[in-house]
Amino acid sequence: MNEALHIASPAVTTPTPLSPEATIRARVSNLDFWYSKFQALHSVSMPIHNNKVTAIIGPSGCGKSTLLRCFNRIHDLYPGARYEGAIELMPDGLNLVSRSVDPILVRLMVGMVFQKPNPFPKSIFENVASGLYVRGLRNRSEVEGRVEKALKQAAIWDEVQDRLKKPAYELSGGQQQRLCIARALAPEPKLLLLDEPTSALDPIATAKIESLIADLAHDVTVVIVTHNMGQAARISDQTAFMHMGKLIEFGETEQIFTNPTVDQTRDYITGRFG
Amino acid sequence: MTPETQISEYQALRNSAFLRRGRILAGIMQAALFSCAALSVLITGAIIWVLVTESLPFFQQVPFWDFLTDTEWTPVFTEAHYGILPLLTATFWAAGIAMAVATPLGLILSVYLSEFAKPSVREALKPILEMLAAVPTVVFGYFALLFLTPLAKQFIPGLSGFNLLVPGFVMGMMILPYVVSISEDAMRAVPMSLREGAFAIGMSRVQMAFQVVIPGAFSGVTAAYLLGFSRAVGETMVVAIAAGQNPNLTGDPREGAATITAYIVQMSLGDLPHGSLAYSTIFAAGLVLFVITLFFNLTGFFLRRKFREAY
Numbered sequence: 001m002n003e004a005l006h007i008a009s010p011a012v013t014t015p016t017p018l019s020p021e022a023t024i025r026a027r028v029s030n031l032d033f034w035y036s037k038f039q040a041l042h043s044v045s046m047p048i049h050n051n052k053v054t055a056i057i058g059p060s061g062c063g064k065s066t067l068l069r070c071f072n073r074i075h076d077l078y079p080g081a082r083y084e085g086a087i088e089l090m091p092d093g094l095n096l097v098s099r100s101v102d103p104i105l106v107r108l109m110v111g112m113v114f115q116k117p118n119p120f121p122k123s124i125f126e127n128v129a130s131g132l133y134v135r136g137l138r139n140r141s142e143v144e145g146r147v148e149k150a151l152k153q154a155a156i157w158d159e160v161q162d163r164l165k166k167p168a169y170e171l172s173g174g175q176q177q178r179l180c181i182a183r184a185l186a187p188e189p190k191l192l193l194l195d196e197p198t199s200a201l202d203p204i205a206t207a208k209i210e211s212l213i214a215d216l217a218h219d220v221t222v223v224i225v226t227h228n229m230g231q232a233a234r235i236s237d238q239t240a241f242m243h244m245g246k247l248i249e250f251g252e253t254e255q256i257f258t259n260p261t262v263d264q265t266r267d268y269i270t271g272r273f274g
Numbered sequence: 275m276t277p278e279t280q281i282s283e284y285q286a287l288r289n290s291a292f293l294r295r296g297r298i299l300a301g302i303m304q305a306a307l308f309s310c311a312a313l314s315v316l317i318t319g320a321i322i323w324v325l326v327t328e329s330l331p332f333f334q335q336v337p338f339w340d341f342l343t344d345t346e347w348t349p350v351f352t353e354a355h356y357g358i359l360p361l362l363t364a365t366f367w368a369a370g371i372a373m374a375v376a377t378p379l380g381l382i383l384s385v386y387l388s389e390f391a392k393p394s395v396r397e398a399l400k401p402i403l404e405m406l407a408a409v410p411t412v413v414f415g416y417f418a419l420l421f422l423t424p425l426a427k428q429f430i431p432g433l434s435g436f437n438l439l440v441p442g443f444v445m446g447m448m449i450l451p452y453v454v455s456i457s458e459d460a461m462r463a464v465p466m467s468l469r470e471g472a473f474a475i476g477m478s479r480v481q482m483a484f485q486v487v488i489p490g491a492f493s494g495v496t497a498a499y500l501l502g503f504s505r506a507v508g509e510t511m512v513v514a515i516a517a518g519q520n521p522n523l524t525g526d527p528r529e530g531a532a533t534i535t536a537y538i539v540q541m542s543l544g545d546l547p548h549g550s551l552a553y554s555t556i557f558a559a560g561l562v563l564f565v566i567t568l569f570f571n572l573t574g575f576f577l578r579r580k581f582r583e584a585y
């Protein structure tokens with residue numbers, strides 16, 4: 001057994017099942033984050049429910065992306081990034097932002113889709129397979145099976161099955177974004193992070209991705225940042241409202257949108273935000 | 275606002291001395307830029323014209339087939355041969371060795387500079403590298419002949435005083451800054467979002483560099499090597515000094531052999547009568563050189579343009 005496979009095994013096998021009563025996939029507690037000198041997150045605490053869609057909303061610059069990017073430690077690429085507090089991944093309670101946890105291993109467990117589609121300069125197939133190769137998976141038929149499964153999950157299989165060897169750049173923007181979702185799904189992440197995944201897309205492509213996200217939640221835990229209130233209301237189960245680096249309110253989406261407890265939340269949702 | 279005031283406002287703008295000065299200045303600039311561009315086109319055209327017309331007498335007397343297939347190049351001997359092959363193979367040997375040196379080193383260096391080096395390190399390293407490009411080629415030539423060849427002789431049995439190996443190696447070092455600079459530019463043009471995507475999927479920096487950045491910069495990197503090769507083919511001083519002046523069809527780079535450029539220098543220094551056949555060989559050889567470098571430059575140029583369009 002080679003080393004790659006050894007490291008890879010936890011991420012490649014199906015995610016550790018949570019006990020039926022456990023519904024929390026991850027728990028953010030007292031999370032602070034600094035870009036060098038600037039503190040962008042102030043003591044954020046919230047649960048991420050298992051196999052649900054959690055939406056993060058809030059005005060521009062409030063720290064939504066910053067919070068999302070803590071979950072997979074993308075911040076570590078840039079000098080000066082500093083975390084305090086915890087994001088515990090259940091059921092083991094592994095603190096994803098702990099200095100002693102290897103960010104590469106975190107990223108093997110957490111998938112991410114960005115605002116602008118960013119397919120690799122490779123074929124459609126190789127794009128989706130790249131996350132599997134990174135985990136040391138080489139077996140051709142297994143890779144093919146998982147690529148197909150991910151492309152089906154991302155609702156793009158029908159459009160690309162005849163041209164898997166074609167460069168990913170030949171796809172439309174909406175198709176590229178679904179391809180990126182497939183790429184993130186292929187390794188079966190425990191968490192899927194989406195940062196405004198539809199903001200670069202037209203309404204039809206957006207609708208496709210929205211219904212896809214709703215379907216995904218049957219077997220993946222999704223955290224999505226969005227500026228689109230309607231989108232948050234349509235596809236999420238829980239909603240977090242942030243303002244100036246702080247979590248203002250967290251609750252069931254229906255409650256947040258119909259009966260928010262904090263005035264700031266109501267003002268933002270109804271568009272009266274100053 | 276009535277139409278009349280609109281017209282007069284337009285007139286006022288038209289008559290504004292400030293705007294008129296701007297228009298005149300823009301006109302002058304445009305004319306200056308156009309004449310510079312036209313001049314460079316004109317000079318290139320003139321070079322081609324000279325090369326073609328001056329080598330015409332050569333191709334009228336030497337059958338083209340002999341030129342391409344004869345294995346000897348002895349234009350000034352009484353029994354003259356006019357086969358370009360010895361010069362051509364020496365040229366490709368030296369340039370090929372240069373590429374064998376510059377390709378791996380250039381790839382490693384440009385990946386290091388664009389993906390690994392801290393900005394401060396990069397800012398310190400690039401000028402040093404560019405200094406390498408500022409060294410006069412004569413210096414490289416004598417460095418190869420007087421220092422490196424004697425040194426290499428101790429390790430490589432059978433190495434001649436004039437050889438293709440050492441000047442090839444030195445040319446590799448010479449084109450390195452050039453190649454690194456272009457391929458690093460291409461790598462840095464790969465958008466950050468692609469790198470984030472690579473990291474997000476769990477790639478290490480090395481995997482990211484080789485699986486995402488290099489493929490993303492592929493046409494630019496290839497263009498860098500094509501342009502580098504074209505420079506190595508056209509490089510003159512190093513090979514003229516350290517590879518010898520003896521046309522020699524050889525498969526052994528330890529031997530000396532004249533390249534096309536070395537031959538041209540050698541003949542241009544002598545006093546061949548204008549209009550003689552030997553004199554026109556200079557232009558025939560020059561034409562071959564021109565065609566080769568033009569081919570690689572154009573391919574490199576189109577590839578570079580392609581990579582600019584990619585993002």
Ligand SMILES: Nc1ncnc2c1ncn2[C@@H]1O[C@H](COP(=O)(O)OP(=O)(O)OP(=O)(O)O)[C@@H](O)[C@H]1O
Nearest residue numbers: 035038040058059060061062063064065066067227
């Ligand atoms: N690389 C950085 N260095 C320093 N400060 C940053 C950096 N990135 C973001 N910030 C700051 O952190 C705060 C939160 O930014 P963030 O990108 O998380 O906002 P956001 O809620 O995602 O906004 P948007 O909705 O516009 O995407 C902002 O004040 C921003 O200026």
Ligand SMILES: [Mg+2]
Nearest residue numbers: 064065066225
């Ligand atoms: Mg954002």
